[in-house]
Amino acid sequence: MKKVFAALFVLVLFLGVVNVKAMTESELKTKMTNGYVVDGKAVKPSDYQVSEIERYLNKYEVSEADCTFIAEKMDEIYELAKADRAKSFTELSSANKSKVVSIVAEISSKTSVKASLTNDGVLTIFESDGKTVFTKITDKDIAKQTGVNYYVLAFAGFVSVFGVAYIAKKAFNA
Amino acid sequence: MHKKNKRNILKEITEQIVISFFFVSIIILIIHFVFIDKINNYINIVNMISIEEKDITYPEVKFDNVSKRLKDYPLWGKEFATLDIPSINVNLPVFQGDTLDIMRYGIGHYSGSLFPGEGGTIILAGHNDRGFLYHLPEIKVGDKITINAVYGTFTYEVESTRVIDAKDNDAFPFYKDKEVLMIYTCYPVNTIGHKTHRFLVYAKKVGESYEK
Numbered sequence: 001m002k003k004v005f006a007a008l009f010v011l012v013l014f015l016g017v018v019n020v021k022a023m024t025e026s027e028l029k030t031k032m033t034n035g036y037v038v039d040g041k042a043v044k045p046s047d048y049q050v051s052e053i054e055r056y057l058n059k060y061e062v063s064e065a066d067c068t069f070i071a072e073k074m075d076e077i078y079e080l081a082k083a084d085r086a087k088s089f090t091e092l093s094s095a096n097k098s099k100v101v102s103i104v105a106e107i108s109s110k111t112s113v114k115a116s117l118t119n120d121g122v123l124t125i126f127e128s129d130g131k132t133v134f135t136k137i138t139d140k141d142i143a144k145q146t147g148v149n150y151y152v153l154a155f156a157g158f159v160s161v162f163g164v165a166y167i168a169k170k171a172f173n174a
Numbered sequence: 175m176h177k178k179n180k181r182n183i184l185k186e187i188t189e190q191i192v193i194s195f196f197f198v199s200i201i202i203l204i205i206h207f208v209f210i211d212k213i214n215n216y217i218n219i220v221n222m223i224s225i226e227e228k229d230i231t232y233p234e235v236k237f238d239n240v241s242k243r244l245k246d247y248p249l250w251g252k253e254f255a256t257l258d259i260p261s262i263n264v265n266l267p268v269f270q271g272d273t274l275d276i277m278r279y280g281i282g283h284y285s286g287s288l289f290p291g292e293g294g295t296i297i298l299a300g301h302n303d304r305g306f307l308y309h310l311p312e313i314k315v316g317d318k319i320t321i322n323a324v325y326g327t328f329t330y331e332v333e334s335t336r337v338i339d340a341k342d343n344d345a346f347p348f349y350k351d352k353e354v355l356m357i358y359t360c361y362p363v364n365t366i367g368h369k370t371h372r373f374l375v376y377a378k379k380v381g382e383s384y385e386k
Contacts, residue, residue: 047348048286055247055285133250135285136273142284142346143338144272146301147360147369154366156199156206163196 023067025057031071036078043087048142052135056113056125059134066111073103088139089121237325237384242293244325255290255323257281257298257357262309268321272299280306287348287356290321290328291382294350298357302369307359311335311373319355319377329381330355336374337361345374353379 023031032053035044045053062070080096081087092100097119104117114126123137234246235254248254248270255268257280272282281300288294300307319330338345338358346356355377360369 051288051348052286058243059247135250136271141341142297142343143340143358143372144299145274145360145369146277146299146358156202159195159199160203163192163199166192
């Protein structure tokens with residue numbers, strides 16, 4: 001009887017530990033949105049980045065096991081960021097950038113969340129097929145480059161002026 | 175004597191190249207200033223036709239009237255709406271995502287922002303070429319903007335416009351409780367080089383219908 005109690009006790013303890021560790025989608029989202037602290041200052045994703053996370057979680061169900069794994073990996077990333085006192089991916093050392101890229105690759109290979117990160121900080125999250133892009137998240141500014149440079153026209157203008165001058169000079173000399 | 179001939183031939187060739195270059199440049203300038211509107215319109219039409227041939231409808235993108243959210247989302251780089259601003263003669267396809275690649279074909283939707291009808295900030299971006307948002311700085315307060323999405327039609331009215339620094343993220347407040355459409359393009363138009371400013375339009379929602 002004592003042995004049964006002991007076994008039950010161990011089982012309850014084990015389940016307890018598992019329950020403490022298991023993380024739901026909403027807890028994972030909270031962990032992501034809370035970010036981490038560097039030099040006493042919280043580093044958090046922007047409202048727009050949180051909106052991307054929400055959109056993904058609205059579309060795809062991520063299992064507790066996957067959420068738990070991702071949370072563990074996020075802790076590893078946060079530790080790397082804290083070690084470099086980095087407030088964004090671009091502020092990480094090259095070595096730690098590579099480590100974060102590897103961690104994202106590991107998350108992608110071991111969970112249902114398919115993603116990749118480039119060394120210049122573009123996080124691509126894929127649809128469930130692992131190929132089609134769901135979204136691309138960067139630390140860059142919201143406003144993108146939407147201008148026409150007109151370099152070709154400026155060059156064409158310069159060449160035209162130069163050409164006119166050249167032909168005029170030739171005509172004058174003739 | 176032989177050397178002199180060689181030098182003359184080289185001189186002739188150089189002159190021919192310079193003159194050809196000159197005429198090519200003149201042609202480029204003429205094409206730009208005379209035909210650019212027609213060329214851009216043609217490119218837009220070809221883009222719209224080619225996109226239509228691929229797949230323009232997304233039956234999975236439906237609007238949930240209870241949660242006020244989309245049930246699914248347009249795929250990255252795919253067209254899901256058209257942007258219509260009659261006052262400045264704009265009628266362009268809207269794509270999910272705002273990378274340079276995507277914006278070659280029309281208007282880009284910043285994926286962190288919400289979608290029309292979801293009751294929050296919607297951010298759209300487009301190039302400032304003729305045929306895209308070249309005339310955006312001419313828009314007036316009170317002008318109407320319509321987004322015809324695959325799940326509904328939404329009408330907005332311009333409330334204000336601003337010229338902002340490209341790095342001013344605070345110019346794009348994230349609303350979840352009021353629907354504000356923000357459309358921007360590089361500013362000023364028609365200048366050479368990298369643009370450090372954006373012309374930004376804020377418009378409030380004044381009408382909606384979901385009967386698609």
